[in-house]
Amino acid sequence: MPRILCALPARTWERIMTAELATELEELGEVVPCPQPEVLSESEYAALWLAADAVLTGWGVRPPDAQTVERLERLRIVAHAAGSVRTLPRRLLERGIVVTTARSAIARTVAEYCLLSAILLLRRHCEHLGRASAADAPASETLFGKPVGLVGFGCVGRCFRDLLRPFDCPVRVHDPWLSPVEAEAAGVIPCGLGETLGKSRVVSLHAPDIPETRGMIGTRQLGLLQDGAVLINSARGRLVDTAALTEELASGRIRAALDVTDPEPLPLDHALRRLPNVLLTPHIAGPTTDDLPELARLAITEIRRCLAGEVPLHPMSLEAYDRMSF
Missing domain, CATH: 3.40.50.720 (NAD(P)-binding Rossmann-like Domain)
Known part of the structure; x- marks a missing residue:
């Protein structure tokens, strides 16, 4: 036996x-x-x-x-x-x-989190909470038809791409290991990092945490994001320069859903915890x-x-x- x-x-x-x-x-x-x-x-x-x-x-x-x-x-x-x-x-x-x-088995629930985060942030859901009237509410957006950029196209990125299909979103992908054949089969547009960031209304990070990717999203890369863009990180906190991200978010120019951070967890008094344009969760994007x-x-x-x-x-x-x- x-x-x-x-x-x-x-x-x-x-x-x-x-x-x-x-x-x-x-x-x-x-x-x-x-x-x-x-x-x-x-x-x-x-x-x-x-x-x-x-x-x-x-x-x-x-x-x-x-x-x-x-x-x-x-x-x-x-x-x-x-x-x-x-x-x-x-x-x-x-x-x-x-x-x-x-x-x-983990990828589908992380992708579900990414879809939820994209919709909540585009709709400005958190900023609407507690309001008695929509008269002075910030302008909201739908996900339908919005260009989405995926940085990394592993299991989670592919699952998220599938969840986006009903929304008719053009999807750009930056992944050095993605072949043209795979990109065509998945219905995505392979792009460099700059184009993926600059031409997407929603950018979701799915790259692995390896030496080559640590800090790949810094001040210059964040500056390429469109005004009002949504950044989602459900991958690893070390992909992003936390100081640069905090500064960019504090300006109010972009919005972010962060399920992972560097360090993790963030100190209780960290500025990211107080920003209204940040959806911060404690690494719960994985399996429910x-x-x-x-x-x-x-x-x-x-x-x-x-x-x-x-x-x-x-x-x-x-x-x-x-x-x-x-």
């Missing part, structure tokens, strides 16, 4: 697992729980990985050390019930072990409470397919690993 190490910390297990899904996992093999990996010694934790045919990981996972990874002979798959796998050693992939991600079990469901599906000799649905390549956010 295959042995399945559940390397999910107790707090993660409780968030994403249901009784039904736990039963499905148990039907695949002998499940070895590890609810408190932090209390185990290196040798004790290594022994669990070395004896596993499959490992279920997720938020808060304790990765195996380098020596353990080199000794893995039995392990066939690491199914990560979360988005970025950068917490796991790259060497797992180099050794030919399948590593899968549940980012597709009721949707969290989808992460476990997808990871269990990956384990089932691998143990049955089938091709995984969402395997990571070395190239994709290197382009994934930290």
Whole structure:
């Protein structure tokens, strides 16, 4: 019988697992729980990985050390019930072990957040709250037909693009890894960063947090945004120069929805918390409470397919690993 190490910390297990899904996992093999990996010694934790045919990981996972990874002979798959796998050693992939991600299950809810934010900010919803009359209300806009710019076109960017289809929005994309064939199939216009920022009424950031992208949106880039434009960041706070963004938003020239910031969380007295043109949320764009079990469901599906000799649905390549956010 295959042995399945559940390397999910107790707090993660409780968030994403249901009784039904736990039963499905148990039907695949002998499940070895590890609810408190932090209390185990290196040798004790290594022994669990070395004896596993499959490992279920997720938020808060304790990765195996380098020596353990080199000794893995039995392990066939690491199914990560979360988005970025950068917490796991790259060497797992180099050794030919399948590593899968549940980012597709996360992408749809983040895209939903982006759509919600775009509409709320264009409609000036927050500025209307508490008003007794619309007589002196600020001018609002519809999303229908508005040009949208996506900086990055990974899972979330593609999901957001799909949600925009009913609104007939022309969509520009800046992504150095987007091929012309992919752009045509998705119905988007590949552009440089400057054109994407300058010709869009709504700009949504979906680039990964890697050394090449940190601080990619600074004073010069923010200055390219149209007056009254909406900037959405549900990706990573380090993509944006916080000081420059704060200054631009304080001028009132643009509006922003920020689910991520740098630092995160922002200090309680930070200026961004007091601006009326900022929709600030505490990194909640990802899975809603009721949707969290989808992460476990997808990871269990990956384990089932691998143990049955089938091709995984969402395997990571070395190239994709290197382009994934930290």
